Amino acid sequence: MIPLSLLISWSHLIVRKRQTLASVLGVAMGVGFFISVSGMMKGFHDFFRTQIIESNAHIVISDEVRHPPRQPAELTYQNAAIQVKRAFPQEPVRGILGASTIIDSLHQQGIAAAPVLRGQVLLRRSGRDAAVSMLGIDPDIEGTVTTLPEDLIAGSLNALNSVPDGIIIGNLLAEKLGASLGDSLIAATPAGIITNLKIVGVFRTGLNQLDEGQTYVHLVKQQSLQNRPRVINEIRIRLPDVAQSIPVASSLETRWGYKAAPWEETNSRVLAVFQIQNLIIYSTVSAILIVAGFGIFNIISTVVLEKSRDIAILRSIGLNSSNISNIFVIEGTVVGFLGSLMGWIIGYGLSWGIEQIPAPGASDPTQTLIVDGSLDRYLLAGALAVITSILAGWLPARKAARLNPLLIVRGAT
Amino acid sequence: MSIVLETINLSRILQEGDLKVTLVDNINLQLASGEFTAITGPSGSGKSSLLYLLGLLDSPTQGDLLINGQSTTQLSEEERAWIRLNSFGFVFQFHFLLAELTVLENVMVPMRQLGKLTRQVMGKRALELLAAVGIADQSYKRPAQLSGGQRQRVAIARALANDPQFIFADEPTGALDTKNANAVFDLLAGLARDQGKTVAVVTHDENLASKTWRRLRMEDGRLVDNTNFERRLG
Numbered sequence: 296m297i298p299l300s301l302l303i304s305w306s307h308l309i310v311r312k313r314q315t316l317a318s319v320l321g322v323a324m325g326v327g328f329f330i331s332v333s334g335m336m337k338g339f340h341d342f343f344r345t346q347i348i349e350s351n352a353h354i355v356i357s358d359e360v361r362h363p364p365r366q367p368a369e370l371t372y373q374n375a376a377i378q379v380k381r382a383f384p385q386e387p388v389r390g391i392l393g394a395s396t397i398i399d400s401l402h403q404q405g406i407a408a409a410p411v412l413r414g415q416v417l418l419r420r421s422g423r424d425a426a427v428s429m430l431g432i433d434p435d436i437e438g439t440v441t442t443l444p445e446d447l448i449a450g451s452l453n454a455l456n457s458v459p460d461g462i463i464i465g466n467l468l469a470e471k472l473g474a475s476l477g478d479s480l481i482a483a484t485p486a487g488i489i490t491n492l493k494i495v496g497v498f499r500t501g502l503n504q505l506d507e508g509q510t511y512v513h514l515v516k517q518q519s520l521q522n523r524p525r526v527i528n529e530i531r532i533r534l535p536d537v538a539q540s541i542p543v544a545s546s547l548e549t550r551w552g553y554k555a556a557p558w559e560e561t562n563s564r565v566l567a568v569f570q571i572q573n574l575i576i577y578s579t580v581s582a583i584l585i586v587a588g589f590g591i592f593n594i595i596s597t598v599v600l601e602k603s604r605d606i607a608i609l610r611s612i613g614l615n616s617s618n619i620s621n622i623f624v625i626e627g628t629v630v631g632f633l634g635s636l637m638g639w640i641i642g643y644g645l646s647w648g649i650e651q652i653p654a655p656g657a658s659d660p661t662q663t664l665i666v667d668g669s670l671d672r673y674l675l676a677g678a679l680a681v682i683t684s685i686l687a688g689w690l691p692a693r694k695a696a697r698l699n700p701l702l703i704v705r706g707a708t
Numbered sequence: 709m710s711i712v713l714e715t716i717n718l719s720r721i722l723q724e725g726d727l728k729v730t731l732v733d734n735i736n737l738q739l740a741s742g743e744f745t746a747i748t749g750p751s752g753s754g755k756s757s758l759l760y761l762l763g764l765l766d767s768p769t770q771g772d773l774l775i776n777g778q779s780t781t782q783l784s785e786e787e788r789a790w791i792r793l794n795s796f797g798f799v800f801q802f803h804f805l806l807a808e809l810t811v812l813e814n815v816m817v818p819m820r821q822l823g824k825l826t827r828q829v830m831g832k833r834a835l836e837l838l839a840a841v842g843i844a845d846q847s848y849k850r851p852a853q854l855s856g857g858q859r860q861r862v863a864i865a866r867a868l869a870n871d872p873q874f875i876f877a878d879e880p881t882g883a884l885d886t887k888n889a890n891a892v893f894d895l896l897a898g899l900a901r902d903q904g905k906t907v908a909v910v911t912h913d914e915n916l917a918s919k920t921w922r923r924l925r926m927e928d929g930r931l932v933d934n935t936n937f938e939r940r941l942g
Contacts, residue, residue: 302809303808605804605806608806611800613789615785704798704802705756705760
């Protein structure tokens with residue numbers, strides 16, 4: 296049989312159909328927006344994160360050290376309060392020493408790794424300039440560490456082997472320079488070398504930073520352009536499991552001494568922006584739920600006031616204070632559950648609607664907004680709504696439980 | 709005829725700041741089973757306050773209240789609620805029926821709270837009680853559809869739901885016309901006479917009070933007239 300408290304709460308909710316519906320709708324809206332808006336944010340972040348992970352190496356070992364080596368003068372006079380004048384700092388040759396040893400060792404562990412010489416270059420075509428970074432790569436193994444082969448929308452990676460002067464550029468850079476596949480560019484490097492390069496490939500990753508500012512040539516070509524024969528200053532690594540990037544990077548750094556940056560570090564700014572966006576989105580959508588909670592609080596408080604006579608007689612009959620407070624907590628809980636259920640439907644509908652909207656600024660025109668619709672998002676929104684509703688019912692319920700029945704039965708006499 | 713309720717120097721003093729009001733002043737009285745008692749007195753004499761103390765709705769500031777020989781002053785609020793549920797039935801001037809429930813459901817409220825009977829038995833018992841107060845045909849209506857007299861009968865049926873040992877009524881006829889008031893009093897008298905329940909009624913209506921078998925008169929919180937006390941006990 297239905298417990299007495301439930302029967303009475305249900306009768307209160309049924310009698311106030313409109314108010315009940317309004318508070319259920321309030322919760323439902325909160326839940327619906329929570330699911331769809333935070334899902335949209337998560338979908339966007341996941342998409343972006345995948346783009347970053349796919350287009351970049353998981354770990355980059357570069358020819359830098361975290362702490363610059365101490366100069367000979369400092370080592371000679373440790374802890375000394377002296378100043379050595381005209382002591383020129385040692386200038387070591389830049390580049391990763393023993394890069395092939397590192398790469399071989401990684402390959403033996405089953406980890407994909409590829410050598411890179413990164414340098415700056417100024418590209419010019421028909422009076423338009425672009426200062427970009429140029430990566431000398433090994434075309435045969437580049438595909439094992441990045442998705443460059445898949446990102447190509449024109450030409451091929453292998454052309455770098457057959458065309459010694461070949462260069463692969465991003466689609467945005469191509470637009471900027473007004474160049475397309477097969478066109479020639481004038482390249483000037485910091486080493487003072489000026490030469491002609493021929494576009495043998497155009498790629499698109501979807502990340503403007505890369506599509507606009509990164510170019511690829513053959514490693515050997517780059518070494519001659521930068522006048523750094525046989526030098527490698529980056530090793531790009533792709534892991535079987537991207538989640539391991541941070542521990543693997545730190546162990547590599549400990550072992551080889553060179554700075555090994557996981558993708559999280561390289562993209563720390565983007566990830567920080569994601570966190571701030573999350574903070575804003577979640578506080579906004581949670582605020583909707585809290586406002587809905589205030590609505591429930593308001594309605595149940597009114598019911599408690601209106602029903603003080605009922606409370607008094609129920610207390611006289613022999614219901615104890617927790618029986619009384621249960622009545623109103625149940626009302627909040629029922630509103631929370633109904634609101635959550637309705638909110639799930641609204642959230643599902645809104646998510647579907649958002650997924651029909653073309654993504655603004657996407658390089659691919661058929662790309663629509665992505666909404667992450669994972670179950671735990673629904674559960675989280677539902678749990679938050681139910682907790683808020685129970686709290687909103689519990690506060691007036693406490694007041695109801697404390698009501699002195701005597702004041703009412705006496706007052707009505 | 710045995711003593712089922714006894715007060716010993718029972719007092720209720722209301723204190724708010726420096727203001728001190730003695731509602732009930734040092735009352736000693738005994739109620740026996742099957743006794744139909746009226747508590748009368750001018751308004752403000754403390755007759756309702758005394759009834760609330762007897763009904764465990766209020767706590768005395770001094771003295772003790774024995775129910776079936778057991779002291780009640782040390783009981784927790786939960787235990788007092790339990791005694792009210794099991795052994796007491798209340799009828800007030802205002803019917804205090806739950807507007808959202810049907811008449812039958814209202815009568816079943818105390819039974820549901822006690823939870824000793826099955827739903828079928830509760831429904832059957834509620835119908836019997838409504839028949840006993842003469843309104844079985846109104847069982848499935850809402851309280852708002854009933855007349856004042858009918859509502860008060862429902863309230864009496866509800867007070868009887870758990871077959872209580874005691875019935876406490878506070879001005880139960882205050883909102884009724886003479887005909888209905890007489891009918892309600894006859895109902896209460898029947899409960900004492902036929903079922904051996906201890907019935908205490910607060911009323912300011914001397915005419916109705918004369919229908920009871922025992923009259924307690926209060927003034928300024930004190931019991932001033934205890935006439936007919938011996939008649940019933942003897």
